[in-house]
Amino acid sequence: MATENKTKITIEATVQAPVEKVWELWSTPEHIVNWNNASEDWYTPTNENDLRVGGKFLSRMEARDGSFGFNFEGTYDDVKEHERIAYTLTDGRKVEINFTGNGNETKVTETFEAEGENSEEMQKSGWQAILDNFKKYVESH
Numbered sequence: 001m002a003t004e005n006k007t008k009i010t011i012e013a014t015v016q017a018p019v020e021k022v023w024e025l026w027s028t029p030e031h032i033v034n035w036n037n038a039s040e041d042w043y044t045p046t047n048e049n050d051l052r053v054g055g056k057f058l059s060r061m062e063a064r065d066g067s068f069g070f071n072f073e074g075t076y077d078d079v080k081e082h083e084r085i086a087y088t089l090t091d092g093r094k095v096e097i098n099f100t101g102n103g104n105e106t107k108v109t110e111t112f113e114a115e116g117e118n119s120e121e122m123q124k125s126g127w128q129a130i131l132d133n134f135k136k137y138v139e140s141h
Helices: 017-028 029-035 121-141
Strands: 008-015 042-049 054-062 070-080 084-089 096-102 107-112
Touching: 008 017, 017 029, 017 054, 017 096, 017 121, 029 042, 029 121, 107 121
Parallel strands: none
Antiparallel strands: 008 107, 042 054, 054 070, 070 084, 084 096, 096 107
């Protein structure tokens, strides 16, 4: 069986908070809905998250003006508390997130397989914007 070589894109941010807090705010639906958007004109009205191997997640993402929306969903392949989350999106792409705690600082590194619809730069900047929004959210809570 041939495997397709997909382009992998990596983004990262260093959050000024201990890894336990970063993990909780990353993985809890009542927090996810507050930070999971790339810009102010988008939001996540609902989120479901069963954070365990084989568990599923679903974030409903919508434009605030109601013009567009989509489900971002997948299944968890690996979960190591406070360290690593890996999942497969419904379109088959793989995503891996690593959390590296160092006292009151946590480095979050996300690597995802690019999709073919949008440019790699657009994908990278969109995912980075969400990660930056997460950083801002954690540091203000």
